Amino acid sequence: MVVGSGASGVHFALTALERGHEVTLLDFGNDRPVPPLASATFDQLKTDLPDPASYFLGEHGEGVVYPSTSASYYGYPPSKQYVFETPRGFDVSTTAMEPRFSFARGGLAEAWTGGVYAYNRDDLGQYPISYDEMERYYAIVADRIGIGAVRDDLEQFIPYSDRYREPLPFDRHSQWLWDRYHARRDRLHATHGFYLGRSRVATLSRAHGTRKGCDQLGRCLWGCPNESIYSPRHTLRDCLTHARFTYVPGVLVDHFEYGDGGGVTRVVARRVADNARVTFEGDEFALAAGALTSSRIVLESLYRRTGVIAAMPGLMDNLQIHVPFLTPAMIGTAVNTAAYQFHHLAFGVTRPDPLDYVHGQITTLKSALIHPIVHTLPLDLRGAIGTFRALRAGLGVANVNLADRRRDDSLVTLRVREGAERETALVVRYTEDAAEQARMESAVGSVKRALGAMGCFVPPGMTRVLPRGTSVHYAGTMPMSATPGQFTCGRDGRSHVFRNLFIADGASLPFLPAKNHTFTLMANATRIAEGLPGA
Amino acid sequence: MHREVPAAAIPAEVRAECRAFARMLAEVDASDYILRSYVRLLPTSDISAETRNRLVERALLGVARQGALAARVADGYARFFLPHSLFRRRLVLMLAILESSPTSERPLNSSAEGSILSVGLGLMMTGMASMTCSVVGLVLFGPLHLLSGRGATPPTAAH
Numbered sequence: 001m002v003v004g005s006g007a008s009g010v011h012f013a014l015t016a017l018e019r020g021h022e023v024t025l026l027d028f029g030n031d032r033p034v035p036p037l038a039s040a041t042f043d044q045l046k047t048d049l050p051d052p053a054s055y056f057l058g059e060h061g062e063g064v065v066y067p068s069t070s071a072s073y074y075g076y077p078p079s080k081q082y083v084f085e086t087p088r089g090f091d092v093s094t095t096a097m098e099p100r101f102s103f104a105r106g107g108l109a110e111a112w113t114g115g116v117y118a119y120n121r122d123d124l125g126q127y128p129i130s131y132d133e134m135e136r137y138y139a140i141v142a143d144r145i146g147i148g149a150v151r152d153d154l155e156q157f158i159p160y161s162d163r164y165r166e167p168l169p170f171d172r173h174s175q176w177l178w179d180r181y182h183a184r185r186d187r188l189h190a191t192h193g194f195y196l197g198r199s200r201v202a203t204l205s206r207a208h209g210t211r212k213g214c215d216q217l218g219r220c221l222w223g224c225p226n227e228s229i230y231s232p233r234h235t236l237r238d239c240l241t242h243a244r245f246t247y248v249p250g251v252l253v254d255h256f257e258y259g260d261g262g263g264v265t266r267v268v269a270r271r272v273a274d275n276a277r278v279t280f281e282g283d284e285f286a287l288a289a290g291a292l293t294s295s296r297i298v299l300e301s302l303y304r305r306t307g308v309i310a311a312m313p314g315l316m317d318n319l320q321i322h323v324p325f326l327t328p329a330m331i332g333t334a335v336n337t338a339a340y341q342f343h344h345l346a347f348g349v350t351r352p353d354p355l356d357y358v359h360g361q362i363t364t365l366k367s368a369l370i371h372p373i374v375h376t377l378p379l380d381l382r383g384a385i386g387t388f389r390a391l392r393a394g395l396g397v398a399n400v401n402l403a404d405r406r407r408d409d410s411l412v413t414l415r416v417r418e419g420a421e422r423e424t425a426l427v428v429r430y431t432e433d434a435a436e437q438a439r440m441e442s443a444v445g446s447v448k449r450a451l452g453a454m455g456c457f458v459p460p461g462m463t464r465v466l467p468r469g470t471s472v473h474y475a476g477t478m479p480m481s482a483t484p485g486q487f488t489c490g491r492d493g494r495s496h497v498f499r500n501l502f503i504a505d506g507a508s509l510p511f512l513p514a515k516n517h518t519f520t521l522m523a524n525a526t527r528i529a530e531g532l533p534g535a
Numbered sequence: 536m537h538r539e540v541p542a543a544a545i546p547a548e549v550r551a552e553c554r555a556f557a558r559m560l561a562e563v564d565a566s567d568y569i570l571r572s573y574v575r576l577l578p579t580s581d582i583s584a585e586t587r588n589r590l591v592e593r594a595l596l597g598v599a600r601q602g603a604l605a606a607r608v609a610d611g612y613a614r615f616f617l618p619h620s621l622f623r624r625r626l627v628l629m630l631a632i633l634e635s636s637p638t639s640e641r642p643l644n645s646s647a648e649g650s651i652l653s654v655g656l657g658l659m660m661t662g663m664a665s666m667t668c669s670v671v672g673l674v675l676f677g678p679l680h681l682l683s684g685r686g687a688t689p690p691t692a693a694h
Binding site for chain 2: 043046047052053054055056057060061063064065066067068328331332333334335337367369370371374375378379380381382383384385386387389390391392393
């Protein structure tokens with residue numbers, strides 16, 4: 001019995017099926033709308049759709065990014081709203097964090113940019129499993145999802161695999177940055193500890209199974225009509241080809257019931273269609289609803305049985321910082337908006353402690369809605385449009401990610417909702433580490449200086465530290481541990497308290513490196529499923 | 536699907552505003568599609584009644600409706616002194632619509648091509664025009680802003 005159809009859940013389910021198990025996957029399952037005009041480019045959507053403003057800006061203006069102190073340089077398009085829609089009654093209160101939840105078929109990876117970075121020996125040194133053990137599972141997942149990468153300077157931080165495929169062709173700006181990096185490589189390494197390489201992405205440059213290679217339509221953010229960008233929905237589709245697989249969408253799992261011996265007996269859920277209480281029985285249970293939602297299910301289960309509200313410490317999240325930059329050498333050149341929209345380049349910045357390694361991705365500006373960027377420029381809007389058009393070909397953003405460690409004061413718990421006896425809401429409380437600000441400033445400073453050394457200009461005042469939680473990389477609340485605790489699990493993902501419950505998602509990660517964790521989630525879920533007791 | 540707003544029901548001042556904004560931002564005439572999209576999405580740009588009724592807010596919109604140049608002067612002031620004003624939110628909404636509409640997306644979604652010298656020259660002229668608009672805007676709207684209480688319009692949800 002698997003809860004959740006995100007990156008962890010589907011790879012757990014597929015592996016269990018391949019091992020001969022009978023699998024039922026419970027899912028809320030918001031489904032994505034069918035992308036319109038499948039062969040149209042980004043620009044053609046604007047001319048060929050009957051109502052392009054509704055497509056790009058939404059029926060209710062959800063895609064308009066108005067001036068605000070917290071405005072991002074882009075907004076999630078209306079076509080991706082289903083990813084973040086939460087069910088009625090799903091109540092969350094937060095402190096110092098803005099977590100996002102997904103109840104979509106495919107989970108949060110329905111809105112990702114495809115970054116897949118294997119953890120290395122340093123990273124996994126914090127885990128009760130080694131890189132040598134994980135390598136095989138990274139390879140299995142790489143074969144399933146299709147990863148584009150090349151051998152480059154990042155290999156020393158992000159292990160390379162011969163299972164990877166050829167990457168997508170560069171856009172002109174990314175190619176320039178790549179060439180300039182190689183011309184100044186030694187200085188960038190020695191002075192700034194800055195290493196550049198190709199992004200490792202789960203985006204296909206050629207067909208893989210039923211998925212097509214990237215057609216360079218420039219619609220990545222709005223939803224790839226070719227399925228070139230991997231989504232867990234694709235693996236769910238593979239699961240559905242197995243006779244022993246049952247997919248149950250339209251249910252919201254609330255808690256599980258367990259016996260005196262700590263064995264989970266059944267999962268209790270609410271059916272969306274009629275709000276009816278439904279139960280599901282099984283012999284082994286896997287939580288893969290995402291670190292926060294899985295934590296809520298465990299806390300709720302304890303509360304239902306004992307009346308005690310517990311707290312799970314150790315919540316982690318990758319802090320993200322956007323550093324916009326300009327490459328003057330690109331000014332005056334044409335921008336091709338019919339191009340892969342996401343990042344082609346990734347970078348790493350070394351730190352004295354290898355666990356503080358800084359990871360980032362560089363996205364050059366191709367197709368985009370321009371109004372969220374233009375209104376932030378320090379000019380009247382007409383002047384800002386002229387300036388933006390002049391600089392557009394040279395604009396890019398470095399997305400800097402920082403590692404995080406488990407701390408007792410960042411936690412997940414519940415509270416009883418006012419006026420609703422025994423109904424609870426999730427409480428997410430993040431507390432910044434005292435040294436985080438210094439780490440962040442140091443990392444961003446290094447990235448800015450490295451960009452400068454490559455011939456780019458970083459405009460002052462435009463760097464943005466995104467609200468904590470924006471990364472959607474959550475982890476650490478039920479970590480794998482050699483020492484059993486109330487909310488820990490073993491190296492096999494099996495809960496130390498509930499003997500037939502497996503923690504298959506980010507909640508089980510004991511350390512969160514700066515590198516995007518989705519690849520590790522998929523590989524770890526595969527590893528855990530492979531270790532299930534015999535079919 | 537959204538409900539169509541009958542053409543006759545669109546107030547003249549909204550039509551004038553739409554015309555001026557489209558001309559100012561993209562040098563295009565506001566097509567029927569642009570006008571209807573603007574009217575449909577206008578409520579999403581709204582701010583509190585108290586702020587909306589401030590003298591300076593009403594003056595910015597009133598002047599901007601007179602034409603493209605007037606709108607640019609108003610924005611030259613609003614960008615620096617009232618960046619979260621209703622006027623600026625409406626202007627950003629219009630830009631979002633223009634860049635998504637078939638008749639106006641091209642000039643907004645392309646880059647300026649040419650030698651670095653010609654692009655640089657264009658940039659310089661853009662900067663000078665912007666500066667001029669801001670100075671004129673300061674003279675026109677500064678006193679009104681003082682009269683209506685010098686506070687900034689608080690930012691509203693960014694979507």
